[in-house]
Amino acid sequence: MSQDITDKHTSAKIRVTIAGAIINVILSIAKVIVGMVSHSHALLIDGIHSLSDLAGDVLVVVVSRISSQKPDSKHPYGHQRFETLGTIILGSLLLTVAGAIIYDSILRFFSSAENIIPAWPALLVAALSILGKEVLYHYTVRVGKKCSSEIIIANAWHHRSDAFSSVVVLIGIFAAMMGVGWADQVAATVVSFFIAKIGLHLVLKNIAELVDTSPAAEIVEEIKLFISENSYVNDVHNLRCRNMGGDIFLDIHIEVDPQISVSEGHNIGDRITCDLFNNFNKIKDVTIHIDYEKDNDKDLSLPENIMPLRNEVIEHLQQLWCDILDFNVVNKLYLHYDKDKINIDLFLSDFVVEDNLSAQLENVSEKPEWLGKVDLYTAK
Incomplete structure (x- = not known):
């Protein structure tokens, strides 16, 4: 408003x-x-x-x-x-x-x-x-x-x-x-x-x-159904509403395609926010969390439920693959977090890719539990 x-x-x-x-x-x-x-x-x-x-x-x-x-x-x-x-x-x-x-x-x-x-x-x-x-x-x-x-x-x-x-x-x-x-x-x-x-x-x-009591159940269900109708949303969960002086403040998690970019996911969230404001007069504030998977059953207070971050992954892979791959030829590296696995896209420059290199990287000894599929691409 x-x-x-x-x-x-x-x-x-x-x-x-x-x-x-x-x-x-x-x-x-x-x-x-x-x-x-x-x-x-x-x-x-x-x-x-x-x-x-x-x-x-x-x-x-x-x-x-x-x-x-x-x-x-x-x-x-x-x-x-x-x-x-x-x-x-x-x-x-x-x-x-x-x-x-x-x-x-x-x-x-x-x-x-x-x-x-x-x-x-x-x-x-x-x-x-x-x-x-x-x-x-x-x-x-x-x-x-x-x-x-x-x-x-x-x-x-x-x-x-x-x-x-x-x-x-x-x-x-x-x-x-x-x-x-x-x-x-x-x-x-x-x-x-x-x-x-x-x-x-x-x-x-x-x-x-x-004491932050939720609005009527039918209002919450109507909001959830409205968001679910967006074709880019795979799932709606952790929906939390609270009244504040006649207005509704909304916190929500939406699941989107895990292969899209961060900016595209953010734009989907912006579109949903705009649609909510224009279709529900009482909604005053919307906070959307973009998920690539359902995470409502994950206890985020436990460190073992948190996947390693980018710098941790790269440092680990450099040590793990030191005898297989020279990281100097890695032009780009994309990480795709998928449940309890990290799938990796490697873009290599000035390097002849061996036919079985992906398999060697995926099945290396002392492989971490989080390492998933490895796809290789040659940068032109």
Whole structure:
């Protein structure tokens, strides 16, 4: 995703959050004042819930600015995890508010004080709250999905929780006005449990992201299948995905023809990376490891599983073949690693190749286990 698009998304997230904050202020003041004047404990609690939304809006603005910053030396993968952390704080705030409200509502429910019947203005404010919050939910969730922002989507559900809670409050106030005095306290308690459910969902979902939980299995399988359809890819393995602030970071091993050059293998990896970016909007970073064979069952922590490098091979062959081949006539030497063997292409200059020279080189005494096929070519 380009920085221009990131900046546009950041501006959109801040605009929708500020719009939500303004509506939250108006509704919070209205619900708290009317709740106190109209003797509706449920509406008053709903107003306090809206005030917690306001605190969440401030958090969203701050986190959106931080998470949109470019990667730097201290955060080479970017700042998206700040959005994840912010969402966890937002969910924790909901849980705290819900717990306090539940405690207060239970105390009031068992109190010996006489229940006071709410007045009609409480009904009107609750209805306006439902309308305002539902409109705000649809606006916010649309921006969140467009920007692939978990914290904006979480804030949208925060608005919807307000709308749902106001529905419960409306029913409770109406029932209390009809003579069911305890209905207002029950409504407040029900609202609190709903708030707690939303908060717990946000916390658990984003903790899973912080510990690098993989995206849904169907998404991972879709990515793997997409890469496998590339005709130059023989196998896809060691696919690892992780979520980061609404984005997907991908590490993958692909197996290609062992006879192609390093640059061709690298170019295949570049093409796959480009195709992934253009077909999966959520993929933000791709790291591809090019393999010439399946290596997912190889323990790379054991030195005996590592084949010798070029300088080690040449030094060994010079000693091994000293009585058969003068290395001064070797113009080029190519190594082809094939499972537990190294096949060798030798390009010789100014040298008459004997018919059985390849066999002599392959079957030399004290032959190392890694020495495979030897092919000879005369440089023209």
